[in-house]
Amino acid sequence: MFEKEQTLVKSQVAEILNEAGLPDEPLKWTWIPFSAHWGIATSLFATASKEAKAGKPVNVKTRATELAEMVTAKLQLPPEFEKAEAVNGYINLYFDSQIFAKQVVDSVLQQGKDFGRGEATGKNVMVEYSQPNTHKAFHVGHLRNMVLGSAVCEILDFAGDHVIRTNYIGDIGLHVIKWLWNYMNFHAGEVPPTEGMTRWMGGLYAEAIKRLDENPDLEEQVRSLFMRWDARDPEIVALWQQTRQWSMDAFKEVYDLLGIRFDHIYYESEVEDSGKEIVDELISKGIAKDERPEGAVIVDLDEILGTQEKYRVLVVLRSDGTSLYSTKDLSLAIKKFEQYHLDRSIYVIDVRQSLYMSQIFKLMELMGYAWAQNCYHLAYEIVNLPGNVTIASREGTVVLLEDLITEAEKRALVIVQEKNPDLAEAVKAEVARNIAIGAIKYSLISRDNTKIITFDWNAAMDVNGQAAPYIQYAAVRANSILRKVQFSIPKSTQVGYTLNKDEVELVDYLMRFPLEVQRAAHDLRPLLIANYAFELSKVFSNFYNNCPVLTADEQTRDFRLRMVAASKQVITNSLSILGINVPDVM
RNA sequence: GCCCCCGUAGCUCAAUGGACAGAGCGCCUGACUUCGAAUCAGUAGGUUCCGAGUUCGAAUCUCGGCGGGGGCGCCA
Numbered sequence: 054m055f056e057k058e059q060t061l062v063k064s065q066v067a068e069i070l071n072e073a074g075l076p077d078e079p080l081k082w083t084w085i086p087f088s089a090h091w092g093i094a095t096s097l098f099a100t101a102s103k104e105a106k107a108g109k110p111v112n113v114k115t116r117a118t119e120l121a122e123m124v125t126a127k128l129q130l131p132p133e134f135e136k137a138e139a140v141n142g143y144i145n146l147y148f149d150s151q152i153f154a155k156q157v158v159d160s161v162l163q164q165g166k167d168f169g170r171g172e173a174t175g176k177n178v179m180v181e182y183s184q185p186n187t188h189k190a191f192h193v194g195h196l197r198n199m200v201l202g203s204a205v206c207e208i209l210d211f212a213g214d215h216v217i218r219t220n221y222i223g224d225i226g227l228h229v230i231k232w233l234w235n236y237m238n239f240h241a242g243e244v245p246p247t248e249g250m251t252r253w254m255g256g257l258y259a260e261a262i263k264r265l266d267e268n269p270d271l272e273e274q275v276r277s278l279f280m281r282w283d284a285r286d287p288e289i290v291a292l293w294q295q296t297r298q299w300s301m302d303a304f305k306e307v308y309d310l311l312g313i314r315f316d317h318i319y320y321e322s323e324v325e326d327s328g329k330e331i332v333d334e335l336i337s338k339g340i341a342k343d344e345r346p347e348g349a350v351i352v353d354l355d356e357i358l359g360t361q362e363k364y365r366v367l368v369v370l371r372s373d374g375t376s377l378y379s380t381k382d383l384s385l386a387i388k389k390f391e392q393y394h395l396d397r398s399i400y401v402i403d404v405r406q407s408l409y410m411s412q413i414f415k416l417m418e419l420m421g422y423a424w425a426q427n428c429y430h431l432a433y434e435i436v437n438l439p440g441n442v443t444i445a446s447r448e449g450t451v452v453l454l455e456d457l458i459t460e461a462e463k464r465a466l467v468i469v470q471e472k473n474p475d476l477a478e479a480v481k482a483e484v485a486r487n488i489a490i491g492a493i494k495y496s497l498i499s500r501d502n503t504k505i506i507t508f509d510w511n512a513a514m515d516v517n518g519q520a521a522p523y524i525q526y527a528a529v530r531a532n533s534i535l536r537k538v539q540f541s542i543p544k545s546t547q548v549g550y551t552l553n554k555d556e557v558e559l560v561d562y563l564m565r566f567p568l569e570v571q572r573a574a575h576d577l578r579p580l581l582i583a584n585y586a587f588e589l590s591k592v593f594s595n596f597y598n599n600c601p602v603l604t605a606d607e608q609t610r611d612f613r614l615r616m617v618a619a620s621k622q623v624i625t626n627s628l629s630i631l632g633i634n635v636p637d638v639m
Numbered sequence: 640g641c642c643c644c645c646g647u648a649g650c651u652c653a654a655u656g657g658a659c660a661g662a663g664c665g666c667c668u669g670a671c672u673u674c675g676a677a678u679c680a681g682u683a684g685g686u687u688c689c690g691a692g693u694u695c696g697a698a699u700c701u702c703g704g705c706g707g708g709g710g711c712g713c714c715a
Contacts, residue, residue, distance in 0.1 A: 081655080081656095081657085083655075083657080085658095086658065086659090094658090096657060096658085096696095098657075098695055098696070099695090101695070102694080102695055102696095105695080112695085113695035113696085114695060114696090116695090117695075140658080141658060142657095142658085142695090143657085143658065184715090186715075223715070226714085226715070227714065227715085228714080228715080344712095344713095348712080348713080349712065349713040350713085351712060351713080353712095361641080362640080362641040362642075362711080363641080363642070365641095365642095365710095365711055365712080366711090366712050367712080368712045368713045369713090370713080371713050372713060373713090375713095377713065377714085377715085378714075378715050379713095379715095404643075404644065404709070404710085405709060405710060405715095406710085406715080407642090407643060407644090407709090407710070408642075408643080408710055408711060409710090409715090432643090432644090434644075434645085434708090434709090435708095435709085437708090441707090441708075468677070469677095471677095472675090472677060473675090473677095488677090499652080499653090500651090500652070501652085501653085503644060503645070504644090504645070504652080505644090505645075505708070505709095507651090509651095512651075512664095515663090515664085516677065517663080517664075517677075518662085518663040518664060519651095519652085519653095519662065519663045519664090520663085520677095522677060523663095523677070523678090525677090526675090526677050526678080527678090529675080529677090530674080530675060530678085533674070533675060534674050534675095537674065572655075576655095580653085584653065584654090584662090587662085587663090588662090591662085594678065594679070595679080597674080597675095597678080597679090598678070598679050598680085599679090601673085601674070602674055603674050604673090604674075617674090638675090639675095639677075
């Protein structure tokens with residue numbers, strides 16, 4: 054925002070340095086910290102350092118101070134700037150509070166829900182996330198993927214990319230065959246209950262694992278069932294289709310509840326055959342070695358690339374000719390680029406698959422696909438249970454998603470009941486849902502992708518401190534003020550009074566949102582938005598406590614009302630790209 | 640053995656290579672007749688795991704340790 058004014062001043066500074074015959078060193082501009090006013094700043098250490106390296110006998114620190122003083126003395130500030138200061142080798146350029154505050158608030162209110170949206174980049178970016186396996190249950194480990202992936206999609210979209218949100222359903226593979234085997238032998242004809250379908254599906258899978266662990270001889274039956282699937286035995290295919298649909302129906306409920314959506318859904322089963330064709334191609338090209346029947350079909354990446362213990366060996370087909378995850382992923386990667394004209398393909402997958410992902414990408418490169426370098430593995434750490442216990446559906450150490458959400462809603466409802474007992478029951482339920490889901494999502498997003506999250510019931514549903522409900526509450530309070538004036542926001546006028554520290558800080562934070570969006574998109578880190586939303590809410594809460602709006606004199610009241618409306622808007626926008634709703638009351 | 644990630648206040652975590660390392664929780668003390676106290680103000684809490692190096696400047700980059708976690712041929 055205010056790029057024109059900023060660019061003008063920045064180029065002026067560069068010109069002054071240039072005219073003084075100083076080395077050309079790009080300046081890095083940041084915000085001025087520790088100030089009741091706001092503006093932009095840059096240090097001159099880099100320039101001074103370059104001078105010193107060029108042989109000039111200067112002390113970098115004192116020279117930077119000198120330069121900063123020289124520049125600020127010569128600078129012709131545009132009227133939008135209040136003053137320029139040289140401090141400790143820094144140039145601080147202060148904005149004129151009145152003028153900038155008006156501009157910031159005006160643009161927020163003009164742009165509304167689009168405030169912060171970046172210019173269209175014209176880039177097609179595919180983000181694959183969620184990737185659930187049918188015939189298994191959703192648990193909190195999957196939730197991190199969903200929440201992260203979905204937020205990344207919304208952030209990229211908001212930042213200006215054209216995003217294709219994709220899901221990749223694990224609807225076939227050994228786990229499905231094991232489930233079918235258990236169903237056919239011990240649960241033939243049963244149908245899932247209408248409530249808790251994923252629990253039932255997951256339960257049957259865990260049972261299959263248990264039976265097979267207890268009696269390894271039964272593995273033979275599973276293998277022969279896999280062969281029947283491979284031959285597309287009609288009975289197996291029909292049963293598979295039926296049971297797979299049960300899972301898909303259950304998934305849809307979860308996605309709807311969490312407000313998660315997809316533009317395209319791929320299924321493993323649809324890329325299985327084409328994957329095998331690619332394996333044949335790899336063999337004929339001499340990239341893959343066919344060691345069947347004794348061994349599998351493998352690609353020795355280290356041997357091909359001349360690396361050592363880096364890319365290792367990728368198995369692309371089982372020795373019995375059945376497909377693996379890799380078989381299908383090869384085909385899918387190609388299909389994605391063929392179907393959409395992708396500039397970038399992002400895979401949101403947990404960090405344990407880092408080697409595997411790099412193998413797939415590298416193999417694509419070896420096959421001659423130039424786009425391989427535009428594939429990116431967005432790795433995130435897993436969610437553990439207390440005591441470093443890994444969540445595993447086969448171990449039964451899972452916290453089911455439906456249980457988590459149900460419990461969170463229950464707890465949220467108790468609080469709503471206590472804080473706001475007069476609300477209609479339906480409203481209470483709606484509010485509780487927004488708070489519960491917001492709290493869960495925020496707890497997963499407000500940690501960096503590389504950090505392991507230890508799941509804890511209380512932490513996941515935390516409604517105190519740095520958590521979604523705090524942020525939602527700030528927006529709700531803003532909304533309450535606006536309701537008092539029937540949501541009639543005064544028209545834009547000059548700011549006719551001196552803004553205090555809280556007001557300046559509030560406008561400062563409002564202004565930063567578009568930049569935070571770009572940064573979060575660039576780094577693929579929703580955490581940055583989560584932090585920003587909290588900081589903004591905190592600043593707004595300060596403003597709320599210290600700056601009376603409705604009882605102020607007219608001039609003050611009018612601009613403060615506009616600040617309140619703008620704050621509500623930006624808080625809402627920032628939570629919105631994290632997939633968190635803001636209720637009207639709570 | 641090779642590779643990746645993490646290590647910051649008692650706990651959970653932040654911090655585009657920049658000015659004084661910050662929040663939340665917890666502890667203690669205050670503020671509701673006041674636009675909603677799910678709030679706010681204040682107190683206390685640090686050898687940023689250790690050691691070198693690069694740099695004008697390092698929690699951040701490089702190297703070497705220590706501690707924890709993960710990955711490495713037919714699971715996904």
